[in-house]
Amino acid sequence: MVASRSGIMMVLIVAMVAISAIFFVFPEGINAQKEEKTFVTHSGGVVKTTGEILDPLYTSATVEFDPMEFLRDFNYGRVTQLSDGTTVREFTIIANDDEIMEVSPGIFYNVWTFNGTVPGPTIRATEGDIVRVKFINNGEKEHTIHFHGIHPAGMDGVFEPVGGNGGQFVYEFESGPVGVHPYHCHVMPLEEHIVHGLYGVFIVDPKEERPPADEMVMVLNGLDTDFDTENNFYAANTIPFYYQHHPIQINTDELIRVYVVNMVEFDPINNFHLHGNLYKYYPTGTDIVPSFYTDMITLSQTERGIMEFEYEYPGKYLFHAHKVEFSEKGWVGIFMVHENKNAVESEGYGT
Amino acid sequence: MELSNKSSKVKMIASGIIPFAFLVIMIAYIFGPGSDLLDLGIPLPEITMEKVDFVDSEIQVTVRNTGPMPVEVAMADINDRIQPAAVEPDRYLDRYETALVRIPFEWNEAEPYIIGITVEDGTRFEKEIEAAAPALEPTLELAVFFAIIGTYVGIIPVMIGLLWLPFIKKIKKSKYHFFLALTAGLLLFLGIDSIEEAIQVSDESLADSFNGTLLIATITILSFLGLHYTGEKLIKKSETSRLTKPVAIALMIAIGIGLHNFGEGLAIGAAVGLGSIAFSTFLIVGFALHNTTEGIAIASPMSREKTVIWKLAAMGMIAGAPAIFGAWVGGFVYSPFSSVIFLSIGAGAIFQVIMTILKWIRVEGDKNLSSAAVVSGFAIGMLIMYATSILV
Numbered sequence: 237m238v239a240s241r242s243g244i245m246m247v248l249i250v251a252m253v254a255i256s257a258i259f260f261v262f263p264e265g266i267n268a269q270k271e272e273k274t275f276v277t278h279s280g281g282v283v284k285t286t287g288e289i290l291d292p293l294y295t296s297a298t299v300e301f302d303p304m305e306f307l308r309d310f311n312y313g314r315v316t317q318l319s320d321g322t323t324v325r326e327f328t329i330i331a332n333d334d335e336i337m338e339v340s341p342g343i344f345y346n347v348w349t350f351n352g353t354v355p356g357p358t359i360r361a362t363e364g365d366i367v368r369v370k371f372i373n374n375g376e377k378e379h380t381i382h383f384h385g386i387h388p389a390g391m392d393g394v395f396e397p398v399g400g401n402g403g404q405f406v407y408e409f410e411s412g413p414v415g416v417h418p419y420h421c422h423v424m425p426l427e428e429h430i431v432h433g434l435y436g437v438f439i440v441d442p443k444e445e446r447p448p449a450d451e452m453v454m455v456l457n458g459l460d461t462d463f464d465t466e467n468n469f470y471a472a473n474t475i476p477f478y479y480q481h482h483p484i485q486i487n488t489d490e491l492i493r494v495y496v497v498n499m500v501e502f503d504p505i506n507n508f509h510l511h512g513n514l515y516k517y518y519p520t521g522t523d524i525v526p527s528f529y530t531d532m533i534t535l536s537q538t539e540r541g542i543m544e545f546e547y548e549y550p551g552k553y554l555f556h557a558h559k560v561e562f563s564e565k566g567w568v569g570i571f572m573v574h575e576n577k578n579a580v581e582s583e584g585y586g587t
Numbered sequence: 588m589e590l591s592n593k594s595s596k597v598k599m600i601a602s603g604i605i606p607f608a609f610l611v612i613m614i615a616y617i618f619g620p621g622s623d624l625l626d627l628g629i630p631l632p633e634i635t636m637e638k639v640d641f642v643d644s645e646i647q648v649t650v651r652n653t654g655p656m657p658v659e660v661a662m663a664d665i666n667d668r669i670q671p672a673a674v675e676p677d678r679y680l681d682r683y684e685t686a687l688v689r690i691p692f693e694w695n696e697a698e699p700y701i702i703g704i705t706v707e708d709g710t711r712f713e714k715e716i717e718a719a720a721p722a723l724e725p726t727l728e729l730a731v732f733f734a735i736i737g738t739y740v741g742i743i744p745v746m747i748g749l750l751w752l753p754f755i756k757k758i759k760k761s762k763y764h765f766f767l768a769l770t771a772g773l774l775l776f777l778g779i780d781s782i783e784e785a786i787q788v789s790d791e792s793l794a795d796s797f798n799g800t801l802l803i804a805t806i807t808i809l810s811f812l813g814l815h816y817t818g819e820k821l822i823k824k825s826e827t828s829r830l831t832k833p834v835a836i837a838l839m840i841a842i843g844i845g846l847h848n849f850g851e852g853l854a855i856g857a858a859v860g861l862g863s864i865a866f867s868t869f870l871i872v873g874f875a876l877h878n879t880t881e882g883i884a885i886a887s888p889m890s891r892e893k894t895v896i897w898k899l900a901a902m903g904m905i906a907g908a909p910a911i912f913g914a915w916v917g918g919f920v921y922s923p924f925s926s927v928i929f930l931s932i933g934a935g936a937i938f939q940v941i942m943t944i945l946k947w948i949r950v951e952g953d954k955n956l957s958s959a960a961v962v963s964g965f966a967i968g969m970l971i972m973y974a975t976s977i978l979v
Contacts, residue, residue, distance in 0.1 A: 275671065283645070283691050287675030290662055290688070342661035342678070345709050461709020468711060469669075476669070564668040 292340045292477045292566065299338050301353050303473035304482060307452045310439070311357045313367070324366040325411075327359050331421070331434065333375035333400075340469060340476050340566070345461045348375065348421075348432035354474050355455045355499070356419075356436030361411040363440050369407040373398045379429065380405070382422035383438055384538065386412050394422045414442045415521035416453075416495040416540050431460055431501045433474075437540075439495060442524065449491035449544070452484070456506050456535070456557075456567060457499045467502055469566045470557065476566020479555075483570035488550050490576055494543045495521070498535035506567075507534045508543070509558040515545035532558055547573040632658040632706050634680070635794035636714040637923055639702055640722035641694055647722075648688040648702055648714075649922075652680035653794030663690045664703040664711075694719045723859070725919045733856060733914035736871060740855065741848045741910025744875050746903045748882015755883075755890040763890065764948055765960040770840075770884035771944045772968020777847055777881075778937035780976065782807065784854065785930035792923035803931045810935025814843065818943055836888040836947050837902055843940035844881045844906040850926075850933040851878075852913020857921045859914075880971060881906060884940075888947060 275289045276282055313325030333348040350356025361367050373379045377400055382393035387409035390396065398405045421434035437453050457474055458467030469476040486492055494515075500506045509532045516526035517533055521542040533541065547553065553571045556563035633654030640647040646665065652658050658680050663672035672690040680686055688704060696719055703713045723729060755766050782803060789799025818839045822832060855871060885902050916925070945956060953961055 273673075275673065283673055283689065285673035285675055285689060287673050287687070287689075288678045289671070289673050290660065290678065291671035292662060292669060339709075340662065342659060342707055343705060343709050344707055459709075461705070462711050468705065468709060561668065566669065 290342070299341070299475050299478070301337060301339075301474055303471075303475050303478045304484075306353065306355070306358075306473050307454070307484065308450075309358060310360045310451070310453070312360050318366070322364070322366055323362065324368060325359075325361050326368045326370065327357075328370045328372065329356060329381060329436075330372045331375050331379040331398075333377055333379070333432070339459055339461070339474065343461060345459060346432070348379075348429065348434045350381075350434060350436055354433030354435075355457070356434070358437040358439065358453045358495075359419075360439040360441065363412050363414050363443050365411045367407075367409055367411045371398060371405045371407060373400050373403040376400045377429075378403075378423050379421045379434060380423055381407060381419050383407065383409070383419045384417040385409075385438065385440065392422075397423055411438075411440045413522050414440050414524075415518075416440075416497060416542055417520075418497050418499060418538050418540060420499070420538075427465075427501055430499070431458070433457075435499050437495060437497050439521075446493070447491060449493040450486055451493045451495070453495040453497070454508075455497050455499055456508070458501065458503070458562075460502065465502055467500070467565070470500065470506075470562040471566045472555075472569055477568060479569025483552065483572035485572050485574065486547065487574050487576035487578075488547050490546060492543075492545055492547075492571075495540070496533075496535070496543055497540040498538065500562075501537065503559075503562075505534050505536055505559065506562065507532060507558050509556060510543075510545065511554040512549070512551075513545050513547060513553065515543040518542040518544075547571070549573070550575045630655040632656060632708060632710060633794060634658060634660070634704060634706060634712050635792070636702060636704065636712065637685070637792055638921065639714060639716050641716075641719045642722050644691060644693055646690045646692050646694060646700070646702065646719075648690065648704065649685055650680070650688055650704055651685045651794065652682055653797070655682070657681050659707040660686060660688060660704060661707045662705040663688050664705070665690060665692050665694075666701050667703060696720060723918050729918070730915060733852075733859075733918055734911050736855060737852050737908070737911030737914045740851060740871055740875050740878060740914075742903060742907030744878035745844070745848075745882045745885070745907040746900075748879040748884075749886050749899055749903055751883050752886040752890055752899065755886055760952065761958065761960045763887070764951065764953055764958060765964040766883065766887045766890075767944055767948050767951075768956075768961040768964025769968040769971075770887045770964075771941045772965040772970075773880045773884055773972050774840075774843075774937050774941050774944070774968075775965075776969050776972035776976070777844075778934045778941070780972075781847060781850055781930045781934035781937065784850070785927045785934070788923050788926045788930070793927060797924070799927065803927060803934075806928055806931035807935040807938070810846075810932040811939045812935075814839070814936055814939040815942065818939060822943075833888045833890075833947075834898065836943055837885050838905070839943050840885050840888065840940045841902040841905040843936035844884065845909040846929075846936035847933040848878070848881075848907060849909035849913040849916075850930040852910035852915075853917035853921075853926055853929055854913075855910075856914035856917025856919070857926065859918055878907070880968075880975070884944075888944070 272284050272286055273289065274282055274284050275291065311327065313327045316324045316326070318324060329350050331348070331350055332352065335347050335349055335352070336344050337347045339345045347354050369381060371381055378397040380393035380396060380398055391407050391409045393407065396405060417438045417440065419436050419438045421429040423429050437455060454472040456472055459469040460466060461468045472479060496508055498506045514529055514531045517528040517530060518526050519541045521540070526544070550573045553573060554568065555571060556568035631654060634650050635653045636648050636650050638649040650660065660674050660678045660680065663670055670690050670692060672688055675687045675689065677686070694700065698719055700716045700719055701713050702716065703711050705711045755763065785803045786800060789797065789803065793799050821839065822835045882903070885906060889899065889902070948956060948961060
């Protein structure tokens with residue numbers, strides 16, 4: 237009697253173990269039928285799924301930072317004049333290091349920001365202007381701003397760390413030389429401060445203005461979201477694949493001027509290849525005559541320059557890193573070139 | 588009288604419940620809401636890619652959330668290049684929940700691939716596949732192929748091993764003990780081998796949170812206890828029924844070996860399924876050689892019995908045929924978790940068989956298991972298995 241009862245117990249235990257094991261053995265389980273969705277792959281293949289689509293390319297991005305707005309956003313500062321007529325441009329830049337941003341659909345990353353964005357604001361002055369940057373550090377760590385360019389030692393943002401939680405410092409210097417320069421935090425460990433996003437672009441225009449153009453700024457950067465000192469994403473202006481999904485609208489026969497700054501860390505080089513066209517390239521932008529006429533430049537860390545080109549034929553043109561790894565991890569975009577109505581009309585008047 | 592009986596019963600129940608109540612209060616205090624006693628650092632997300640299937644123009648990955656908190660699957664990549672993908676049923680995974688990530692990709696056969704999955708905090712997990720091979724589809728042809736392989740690996744070698752029976756029958760008691768001990772040695776090796784295999788699978792494909800080694804230990808011991816209980820029942824029954832004691836023991840050995848061979852079949856099926864052709868061929872040859880010794884293990888106790896051919900054949904089938912089922916399971920519905928479980932059950936079964944044999948030797952006369960025949964038999968059994976295992 238006792239034996240048979242313990243026998244039943246044993247059977248029960250074994251059955252329980254077996255049933256609970258089924259959950260692990262057949263993980264897929266049985267799912268209720270759901271509505272089928274369709275998505276198209278890179279190569280044009282069509283996939284039907286009842287699940288969700290993971291796609292940094294084709295779903296409309298809900299990212300918080302708008303690369304399209306950043307592209308043509310130039311900050312000239314609050315302008316006043318000294319008694320001798322010198323222009324003074326005042327900027328306020330606030331550092332933060334606790335923001336979590338959706339950097340690619342579904343992926344959240346702790347960005348360290350100047351004025352809330354990565355990259356920080358593109359600030360712009362004319363050669364000889366006095367630039368006054370009020371720097372407020374609202375982060376928890378020490379930060380600075382180190383401007384590339386020419387300025388006195390005490391304004392270099394290296395030996396003057398600004399404490400967090402409201403620390404302040406005013407950088408003041410005469411802007412120069414002409415060109416496109418990066419600015420970034422210069423607190424050790426330096427790489428950490430840069431890759432988290434504490435950088436931006438500082439453009440110094442020549443006194444004699446460059447010819448009018450559709451101007452834009454592209455900061456080539458990478459995001460190491462898992463902190464293994466390798467970038468998980470690459471982009472022009474932070475958000476991977478953004479300009480591929482949202483092409484940049486430009487016109488035929490219109491001068492396009494792109495200020496390109498390479499802020500990629502961990503990889504020795506980055507590059508910029510333009511399709512269906514070549515551009516005039518001004519390294520660092522310090523020279524007024526172009527050095528190259530090419531469709532491909534290679535940039536090391538913080539190398540930068542100005543590209544100028546015009547499209548003759550309308551349509552879609554790719555631009556991307558020709559280091560294909562980078563483009564397949566997000567550094568790829570499209571220029572959507574439209575027929576220039578004004579140009580056509582003026583041509584019509586002429587003939 | 589009745590009253591005091593009742594109150595003593597109440598007392599007994601209370602004395603059982605009170606410590607339990609205290610236990611509940613203590614756990615509530617430690618883990619309950621608002622408790623900051625246990626703040627052991629930052630939980631990190633963790634997912635495990637348990638299975639990768641290469642199907643037509645698509646790579647399918649079964650991922651399981653094996654971390655302490657829920658995760659969202661955010662992105663898939665192949666060889667560190669981002670690819671659009673679909674995740675079914677959805678991207679949100681609770682603890683231990685699984686999802687199927689389907690990545691459209693024109694993969695090439697026999698090439699290595701690294702599959703990456705990134706979760707919402709940007710952490711990327713990867714799994715390396717040594718050579719892409721098309722996922723096996725359960726066709727009749729393939730099922731037949733696995734059945735043939737299973738027959739070659741399981742049934743035929745065991746049957747060949749059984750052919751030693753007439754030889755073992757003719758020898759003296761001490762030599763008979765030698766063969767029984769030899770069997771135990773062979774089996775001990777097989778048991779250790781199963782556990783090693785299980786640990787390997789758990790290290791490669793099972794998340795840490797499953798506590799692979801402890802899982803293996805638990806399942807092995809449970810299967811040992813379960814079979815021990817049933818085995819003793821069977822032997823006890825043999826005293827009153829037509830089933831004789833040696834046959835009962837041989838039957839237990841056959842069942843134990845059968846469970847082990849299921850694990851071997853599983854390994855072969857999985858190797859074919861995962862595209863390791865060279866490895867699977869190796870396994871087939873190695874296991875086939877190996878398994879002839881299993882026939883000796885069954886033959887040894889049977890030799891003290893008037894042997895009937897059909898009984899022997901049945902034993903051979905019980906021991907060998909599970910290799911076929913193992914190959915089917917391994918090839919068609921492989922999961923690392925089921926592999927670990929089956930291999931552990933096999934190990935437990937084998938240890939139980941060893942115990943049965945040792946008991947049998949003691950009943951037969953060698954009370955201390957210390958005769959030269961037993962010790963040398965055990966040692967040689969281990970050595971033979973080691974020698975044949977080099978082939979696997």
